[in-house]
Each structure stands twice: as structure tokens, then as C-alpha cells.
Amino acid sequence: MSRLKVVSLLLVSVVLLALVGCGGKAPATATKPAEETVAVQPTATEKVAPTATQPQVTQAGLVFGMSVHANPAEDSFWGVVERGAYDAANTYGIELKSGGSSDPNEQAQLVETYVSEGVDGIIVSLANPDALRDAVKKAVAAGIPVITINSGVDVYKELGALTHVGQTEFVAGQGAGEKFNAMGVSKVLCVIHEEANIGLEQRCDGLTDTFEGEVERFNVATTGTRDIAGTLASIQDKLTSDESIDAILTLNPDVAMAAHDAIQAVGRDVKMVTFDLSPAVLDAIEAGEISFAIDQQQYLQGYLPVVFLYLYNTNLNTVGGGLPVLTGPGFVDKSNAADVKALAEQGTR
Numbered sequence: 001m002s003r004l005k006v007v008s009l010l011l012v013s014v015v016l017l018a019l020v021g022c023g024g025k026a027p028a029t030a031t032k033p034a035e036e037t038v039a040v041q042p043t044a045t046e047k048v049a050p051t052a053t054q055p056q057v058t059q060a061g062l063v064f065g066m067s068v069h070a071n072p073a074e075d076s077f078w079g080v081v082e083r084g085a086y087d088a089a090n091t092y093g094i095e096l097k098s099g100g101s102s103d104p105n106e107q108a109q110l111v112e113t114y115v116s117e118g119v120d121g122i123i124v125s126l127a128n129p130d131a132l133r134d135a136v137k138k139a140v141a142a143g144i145p146v147i148t149i150n151s152g153v154d155v156y157k158e159l160g161a162l163t164h165v166g167q168t169e170f171v172a173g174q175g176a177g178e179k180f181n182a183m184g185v186s187k188v189l190c191v192i193h194e195e196a197n198i199g200l201e202q203r204c205d206g207l208t209d210t211f212e213g214e215v216e217r218f219n220v221a222t223t224g225t226r227d228i229a230g231t232l233a234s235i236q237d238k239l240t241s242d243e244s245i246d247a248i249l250t251l252n253p254d255v256a257m258a259a260h261d262a263i264q265a266v267g268r269d270v271k272m273v274t275f276d277l278s279p280a281v282l283d284a285i286e287a288g289e290i291s292f293a294i295d296q297q298q299y300l301q302g303y304l305p306v307v308f309l310y311l312y313n314t315n316l317n318t319v320g321g322g323l324p325v326l327t328g329p330g331f332v333d334k335s336n337a338a339d340v341k342a343l344a345e346q347g348t349r
Contacts, residue, residue, distance in 0.1 A: 060093040062121070062313055064306060065114030067107050068100040069127040069151070069197070075225055076253055076278045077298055081149070083347050084302025085123065092310045102194065102226070104131030111135035114144075121145045121309035123302075126152025126159075127197040133159060145312050147305040150298075151199035153324050162312060163320040165304050167296040167328035169199045173206020175329055176249055176273060176294060183291065185247040185271050186213040191235065193224040193255045200251050203275060207249060216245070225254045236262035239270065247271040253278035253293075260284055277332060277349055282341040285334060295340075296328030299348045 072082040082098050089096035097119070099110050104127070112135050114122050122139050126132050126148050133155075139146050140160035148156040148164045156164040180188055188211060190204040208215045218238055223230030239245060239262055248263070248270060250256040256274035263270045272290045274281060276298065284290040304325060311317035319325060332340050343349040 060310065060314070062092075062310065063095040063097065063117075063119045064089070064121040064123065064309055065110075065117070065119045066096065066098040066100075066123040066302075066305075067110040067114070068098075068125040068149075069104065069107055069194075070102055070225070071100050072098065077276050080347060080349065081298045081302040084299035084304075085306050086302075087348075088303040088306035088310075092306065094306060094310060096306065102224075104128040104196070108132050108135040111139060115139045115142050118142075119144060120313050121147070123147050123149055123305040123309070124152075125150040126155060127194065127199060129155045129159075129198065131196075136161070145309055147308055149301045149305055150296075151197065154198075156324070157322075162318055163308065164324040165301050165308075165327060166324065167326055168324070169202035170206040170209070172275070172294050172296070172329035173203040173208075174210045175206075175331070176203075176275075177207045177210030179292065179331075180207070180247055180249075180271075180273070181210070181212050183247065183271055187244050188213065188215050188247040188249055189235075189238065189245050190215055190217050191248060191250045191255055191259060192217055192219050193221060193231065193250075193252050195219075195221040203251055204249075214244075220255070225252060228254060228258050231255055232258040232262050235259050236265050239263065239266045239268065243268070245270065247273070250274040252276060253281045256281050256290065256293075257284070260289060264289075277340065277344055279341065279344050282332070282337050282344055285332060285337040286341070288334065292331050292333040294328070295330040295332050295349075297330065297349070298327070300327040 066085055068078055070078045072078040078100060085096055085098060101107050108131055111122060111124055115138050122144055124136060129152060136146055136159045146161045148161045150166045153164045153166060153168060190207055192200050194200060204217050220231045220234045235258060248259045250259050253274060253276045257280050260272055263272060273292055274290060275294045277293050277295055281290060281293055285293060308319055340349050
């Protein structure tokens with residue numbers, strides 16, 4: 001046998017022995033596959049993601065809990081946030097529990113459940129800080145690191161959170177007002193779809209700060225995102241009764257499509273702008289029926305906190321330097337809607 005063949009056989013033998021030595025099953029991670037839909041009950045019942053068979057890294061042995069102010073299974077915005085969190089958990093081998101409710105008391109109860117379970121980190125949105133204050137402080141007092149997301153940029157330090165991941169809502173509203181000025185409209189209807197959500201109020205505040213015309217706040221919280229048909233009817237009635245309204249700003253992509261359909265129904269030239277994205281919103285932007293969307297990149301609001309909590313638990317890293325980690329605002333219009341749409345169809349924008 002030639003010397004070359006001997007060397008080749010030896011190399012093959014070494015590789016086979018190495019494979020036999022690593023023959024155990026890959027460790028499982030708690031993740032939700034992108035194609036699987038897992039219902040989250042509006043009572044804020046927690047859920048644990050199904051296991052994946054091929055994690056990207058070794059199981060971290062960490063458990064994080066996420067509690068948000070909506071049901072991700074019923075809300076297109078929060079569904080993307082949750083997708084980001086599960087994707088990060090998959091990457092880092094983390095068990096993630098996720099739940100949400102529009103009832104702030106139920107949301108707070110879910111945080112307290114995570115505290116009693118002794119999770120290694122909590123991610124929480126603070127649309128209603130007063131209702132969540134005690135639960136978040138209880139988590140911090142128990143030594144559980146907390147990161148706030150989406151709403152809560154003004155109070156996260158006071159509550160002891162490591163950082164906040166989201167956008168400055170007032171600044172985003174100011175950007176909308178400046179763009180409405182450029183459109184030449186005179187009266188904007190700012191549609192508020194949730195009660196006691198400080199982030200929504202701040203968006204309308206920012207709009208009022210920079211817009212040179214009139215801003216009217218219109219509350220549809222009784223129907224909101226739970227009853228889109230009812231929200232559509234309310235907006236349509238408002239447009240019919242007040243013909244001076246020539247622009248609408250919605251603060252949620254599902255409400256945006258209700259307003260879009262209401263404008264179509266009344267048959268008037270009303271400019272349409274929204275916060276946040278969905279495939280339907282992007283279709284309407286491409287069609288010229290929605291002028292633009294203010295994008296806070298909500299996928300990052302799920303993904304980044306999981307990464308930050310992982311790094312804190314494993315390496316005591318903190319981020320932000322005492323400032324929030326901003327994911328927006330950005331703007332999506334006809335010039336970039338097609339590119340973003342392809343990503344939205346994958347569930348990441």
C-alpha cells in the first residue's frame with residue numbers, strides 16, 4: 001500500500017472516532033418555529049416554546065419571561081416582537097416563556113408569576129407603568145434583571161431596569177408632524193386605540209408639537225384592535241361627520257387598515273399615515289393609499305433584550321450607558337416599501 005493511502009486511511013479513522021465520541025443528541029432549546037402558531041390567551045397565561053432539534057449553540061440553562069401589553073397571537077405588531085424574542089432564544093439556547101394581555105393587571109400578574117418561578121430575566125412593556133410598577137420592583141428586589149421594551153422609556157431607570165429597548169415616542173410623533181406639514185394638510189385625526197397607554201399619548205403629543213395645523217385626538221379604545229370592524233365604523237362615522245379632516249395618523253398597523261378602509265368607504269381624499277408595519281400596510285404604501293409608515297423595528301424589541309439578558313447573565317455586560325437603546329423611528333414609503341415587504345412576509349418586520 002502506498003504511503004498516501006496509509007495517511008488517508010488514518011485520517012478517515014480519526015474523523016470516525018471523533019464522530020462516535022460526539023454521538024449524543026444535540027441539546028434542545030426552547031423556541032417557537034417560525035411556521036408554528038401558538039395561541040397566547042388574553043388572560044396573560046404564560047407559554048413555553050416548543051423545543052428545537054438543532055440549536056445553534058449549547059443550551060444556556062437560562063429561562064427568560066416576556067410579558068407585554070397585548071396578545072401576540074392576535075396583534076400583528078406584537079407577533080413580530082415575539083418572533084424576534086424566540087429567534088434570539090433559539091440562537092442562544094435559552095428557554096423563553098411569553099405571554100401578554102391588554103389588561104394591565106393580568107400583565108402584572110404574569111410578571112409576578114415569572115418572579116415566583118425564579119426566571120433568569122424578565123422582558124416587559126410598560127404601556128401602563130402605574131399598573132406594572134409593583135410587579136417590576138418585586139422582580140428587581142428578587143435579583144432578577146429586567147429590561148423594558150416599547151413603552152416605558154421615561155420610567156425604566158426609576159423601576160431599576162437594566163435598560164429600555166424601543167423608540168422615543170414623542171420624537172417619532174414630531175417627525176410625523178413635520179411630514180404632515182410638507183403634505184400641506186390642515187387637520188389631522190390622531191387615532192388612539194388603547195386606554196392609559198402613555199406611548200400612544202406621547203405620539204400624539206409629538207405630532208401636536210410640530211404640526212402647524214389642527215390635531216384632534218380620537219379615542220377608539222372600546223373597540224381598538226379587538227374589534228376592528230367596530231373601529232372601522234367609528235372612524236368612518238367621524239370622517240362623515242367632520243369633512244374638515246384631511247389626514248389621519250393611526251398608531252397601530254391593524255387600526256391603520258381600519259382607517260384605510262374607512263377612507264375608501266367615504267370616498268374622500270384623506271391622507272393616511274401610520275405607526276408600525278404589516279404586510280397589508282406595506283401593500284397600501286406601494287399602492288399610494290398610505291403615504292408612509294413610522295417604523296420602530298419591533299423585531300429588534302424582541303430580539304435585543306434576549307441577547308442583552310443573556311450577556312448580563314453570562315458576562316455581566318450592560319448596554320446603553322444609562323441611555324435607552326433606540327430601534328426607531330425610521331420611515332417606510334414608496335421608495336423602500338418593496339424591500340421591507342419581503343422581510344415582513346417572513347415575519348421579521
